[in-house]
Amino acid sequence: MTLYDQLPALVIAVLLFTAPITYMMRLHGFPWAVATLSVVTAFIISCSLAATVFNGETIIYEMGGWSAPYGIALHIDALSALMAMLITGASSAALIFGARSLADEVGEETAPAFFSAWQLCTAGLVGMVITGDAFNIFVFMEISSLSTYVLVSAGPDRRALIATYRYIVMGTIGATFYLIGVGFLYMVTGTLNTADLAARVGATENIRLVLVAAGFISVGLAVKAAVFPMHQWMPRAYTYAPNAVTVFIAAASTKVALYVLIRVDYAIFQNSIANHDIQLTLFLVPLGVLALFAGSLLAIYEKNLKTLLAYSSVSQIGYIALGIAMTSVAGLTGAIVHMFNHGLIKGGMFMAVACLAIRYRSVNIANLAGAGRAMPWTMAAFVIGGLGLIGVPLTPGFISKWYLVLAALEKGGAGAFLIAIILVSSLLAVIYVWKVIEVAYFKAPRANAVPVTQEAPLSMLIPTWIVVLLGIWFSIDTRMPVGMASRAAEILLGVK
Amino acid sequence: MMPLPLSLPPSDLILMALVIPFVGAVLIALAGRWPNIREMVTLVTAVSLAVVVWSLIPVLQEGGRPELKLIEMLPGLSIAFKVEPLGMLFAALASLLWIVNSVYSIGYMRGNNEQNQTRFYVCFPIALMAAMGVAFSGNLLTLFILYEVLTISTYPLVAHKGDAATVRSARVYMGILLGTSIGLFLPAMIWTYSLAGTLDFTPGGILEGKIAEPLVGVLMLMYAFGIGKAALMPVHRWLPAAMVAPTPVSALLHAVAVVKAGVFTITKVFVYIFGIDFLFNQPSHKLIIWIACFTIVVSSFIALRQTNLKRLLAYSTIGQLSYIVLAAAVLKPLSEVGASMHMMAHGFGKITLFFAAGAIYVASKKTDITEMRGIGRRMPWTMAAFSVGALSMIGIPPTGGFISKWYILGGAIQDDNYIALATLVASTLLNAAYFLPFIFAAFLYEEDVKPKKDHGEAPWPMVLALTTTALLTFAFFLFHQPIADLEAQILVK
Numbered sequence: 001m002t003l004y005d006q007l008p009a010l011v012i013a014v015l016l017f018t019a020p021i022t023y024m025m026r027l028h029g030f031p032w033a034v035a036t037l038s039v040v041t042a043f044i045i046s047c048s049l050a051a052t053v054f055n056g057e058t059i060i061y062e063m064g065g066w067s068a069p070y071g072i073a074l075h076i077d078a079l080s081a082l083m084a085m086l087i088t089g090a091s092s093a094a095l096i097f098g099a100r101s102l103a104d105e106v107g108e109e110t111a112p113a114f115f116s117a118w119q120l121c122t123a124g125l126v127g128m129v130i131t132g133d134a135f136n137i138f139v140f141m142e143i144s145s146l147s148t149y150v151l152v153s154a155g156p157d158r159r160a161l162i163a164t165y166r167y168i169v170m171g172t173i174g175a176t177f178y179l180i181g182v183g184f185l186y187m188v189t190g191t192l193n194t195a196d197l198a199a200r201v202g203a204t205e206n207i208r209l210v211l212v213a214a215g216f217i218s219v220g221l222a223v224k225a226a227v228f229p230m231h232q233w234m235p236r237a238y239t240y241a242p243n244a245v246t247v248f249i250a251a252a253s254t255k256v257a258l259y260v261l262i263r264v265d266y267a268i269f270q271n272s273i274a275n276h277d278i279q280l281t282l283f284l285v286p287l288g289v290l291a292l293f294a295g296s297l298l299a300i301y302e303k304n305l306k307t308l309l310a311y312s313s314v315s316q317i318g319y320i321a322l323g324i325a326m327t328s329v330a331g332l333t334g335a336i337v338h339m340f341n342h343g344l345i346k347g348g349m350f351m352a353v354a355c356l357a358i359r360y361r362s363v364n365i366a367n368l369a370g371a372g373r374a375m376p377w378t379m380a381a382f383v384i385g386g387l388g389l390i391g392v393p394l395t396p397g398f399i400s401k402w403y404l405v406l407a408a409l410e411k412g413g414a415g416a417f418l419i420a421i422i423l424v425s426s427l428l429a430v431i432y433v434w435k436v437i438e439v440a441y442f443k444a445p446r447a448n449a450v451p452v453t454q455e456a457p458l459s460m461l462i463p464t465w466i467v468v469l470l471g472i473w474f475s476i477d478t479r480m481p482v483g484m485a486s487r488a489a490e491i492l493l494g495v496k
Numbered sequence: 497m498m499p500l501p502l503s504l505p506p507s508d509l510i511l512m513a514l515v516i517p518f519v520g521a522v523l524i525a526l527a528g529r530w531p532n533i534r535e536m537v538t539l540v541t542a543v544s545l546a547v548v549v550w551s552l553i554p555v556l557q558e559g560g561r562p563e564l565k566l567i568e569m570l571p572g573l574s575i576a577f578k579v580e581p582l583g584m585l586f587a588a589l590a591s592l593l594w595i596v597n598s599v600y601s602i603g604y605m606r607g608n609n610e611q612n613q614t615r616f617y618v619c620f621p622i623a624l625m626a627a628m629g630v631a632f633s634g635n636l637l638t639l640f641i642l643y644e645v646l647t648i649s650t651y652p653l654v655a656h657k658g659d660a661a662t663v664r665s666a667r668v669y670m671g672i673l674l675g676t677s678i679g680l681f682l683p684a685m686i687w688t689y690s691l692a693g694t695l696d697f698t699p700g701g702i703l704e705g706k707i708a709e710p711l712v713g714v715l716m717l718m719y720a721f722g723i724g725k726a727a728l729m730p731v732h733r734w735l736p737a738a739m740v741a742p743t744p745v746s747a748l749l750h751a752v753a754v755v756k757a758g759v760f761t762i763t764k765v766f767v768y769i770f771g772i773d774f775l776f777n778q779p780s781h782k783l784i785i786w787i788a789c790f791t792i793v794v795s796s797f798i799a800l801r802q803t804n805l806k807r808l809l810a811y812s813t814i815g816q817l818s819y820i821v822l823a824a825a826v827l828k829p830l831s832e833v834g835a836s837m838h839m840m841a842h843g844f845g846k847i848t849l850f851f852a853a854g855a856i857y858v859a860s861k862k863t864d865i866t867e868m869r870g871i872g873r874r875m876p877w878t879m880a881a882f883s884v885g886a887l888s889m890i891g892i893p894p895t896g897g898f899i900s901k902w903y904i905l906g907g908a909i910q911d912d913n914y915i916a917l918a919t920l921v922a923s924t925l926l927n928a929a930y931f932l933p934f935i936f937a938a939f940l941y942e943e944d945v946k947p948k949k950d951h952g953e954a955p956w957p958m959v960l961a962l963t964t965t966a967l968l969t970f971a972f973f974l975f976h977q978p979i980a981d982l983e984a985q986i987l988v989k
Binding site: 427476477 | 567568569570571575637640641644645648652655658663667670671674675678679682683686687689690
């Protein structure tokens, strides 16, 4: 066995085992450096895993050599690898970007704990997407959640604590629901391995218990994914977390819950419960449609820029939910691509917001008058991100929308209704994005405001623009995201 | 008349037509601190773009259809360009007028002491790049992408002044153009793709046999209103709203590049996506004719009641654009040629009118036609050019508008389409009714109030520009035959 064969385990190990080292670092700057090094390493490993599974292969890695139904197996296919890349990529970008702003917001005292929590959070999220064991998902979910609470509570504003508390309550409910569901499944089938579950659930006679399990799991994950109306924890958590933390969790964390939702519903239930696709559609389509409208409307009336973007995430998650609910290759491709694309877009936008925050000391939209002139590069990045939310061509949002509309077209009359909803909500995005643009470019700064004359530091601006340009790149050369997403969709639906 | 062709492969010329304005924009941004160098860059960029674009004409005349494929964006859908006569005409028109407009802009922006001139000069080449891209697109996806780039790059130009009223108008502009394109054009395009499996512009169309009534009508209406830049009623409101922009923007973009991109796209969709033979057998194509006729008549009545000169011209543009849509929708060979000819004729005429309106504003600060009695005595060159433009709008020889109207009428007669004929005649009278009294008043009456400042003509670059375009209007009347021959090729399968 070479080291190369161990990569699936190493991607988590490199994060988990260096976290205690980070915690022991007491020298200024070292905790950040160790965390960054390990996260970037994990990113490189994820890319190499992605290259291996790019053409539709699956890696199955048995932990400790114990074979599948008894031991724990890691299961990496195109979907897992794409998500692992998104998570570790977002984590690396946010850390490198946050070198400056985190030093500002997180004190010297708490830095070691903070950065080791960051590593644990990344490890938990990556663990969730590469493990092939339903209970293991729960374990990693708890690792990532507990450490996310630490990260959010490190926000400089004391309201971060209340936001964290709400997050803990909702997050625990979600995770518990998931665990209850998995418990029922174990009761019925006697196994926890996802592949094994898929095979055995169909054979069981106690279908009612399986349905209850499916209900608990789907609702629990919907809470974790902030699917409307279970999104209540998200806007505050995003608003009061340190800026770099918002970049990371907005890009990656809700997407992972959606990933598990896709995994459980498609890999386990879809082939074993009769009419499961109809149930999934009836559950997710109404919530998705509501999310599109409610999220956008809340964003339109919001005054704080970070909260505005959080509400916009609520509506963007609605797109993903709709894509998942369509149970077709095009729909699932759209959903998966949008998880990746939205991660890129929102990550970039929250970076731009962090740049604004470091100069303006406030992210109330009204205070950002004149930002277009004072910080042209930052605002340009923000505008490009905003166009992505609208779904203008040459931005990643266009590609996602293309597949979602294509999927809806396959559905005939009901699809026409969905298309109308999708497009109307894109237009609502125009309103909340333009609201910010008009203030930043065309409003004169308030008379009593401290004039801002400096762009954000280059250490922040360069990562921001790298993310923005990557977004544009992946919307022109779509082979990687669309290729992996469509392969993942084909595997999940058993086509090909 | 043709410039010497650059000895480059045609596909390189296509790429250069996109790269040159982009590089120009970057250089203009860098030269922002030195206005003279900045304006020099604009002029050099405009001239080189025109040389490159016009060098493609001989290739087209010999029957060549140069192509350029950049990258596959979605499975089976590439960003690709293919030059055909209709797009060639549009690109040649826009690139030629950009030179004249650049000269004019220098006079206007300086004469008016406008703010943020660098932003203005940077956005202009980006908009032109998008227009070139629209003109040369090889498939609908590429066209759509550049159509949106055109919308977004012109937003800062419309909102240029930056005060509350301007920003409000710019919001209408952006809202309608983005709203129609994302709400209707995009789904229409994806629908077409799911039916035909391709979006390539193909002579004879790609939809024959793939879709039937009444869905053809639905799809056609989605295109007609989704392409908001064509300003069919009721999605025309963005055009009067765009008049808050500085006049060079109204002149080049909202009389030529942006609006022609709209009618160009509609014509292109009819000819290369639906296919005119297929569409002709679908009864629902009459719907577009009625909508265009309605727009022509109603916009002319609204224009009659305008007193702000630029708004009057905007409503006149709305009507003239619908001539082109009407001509395209009649689906007869003569009328398709007429549609393309009218793009050019209206372009020369309308840019002259806007140039004149801007010259009047810079010289006298007047915007209202009621204040302009007797102004022809102070600004004879400007008002003479204005009259030429107005005659071309009405369609009186020897101006360009006569030629294109001739073709469009010919097409309507081929089709025995009496509604179209009646509309064209009525609109000619209405055009005369709103232009001629104003021109008579400007030349024949005395000034009723003496202006605060004793002014003559506007700065010379402006007068030079508007005289040039007025002469182009005559030139089109005399030398249109090669263009008509070229455009006749669009119907060859």
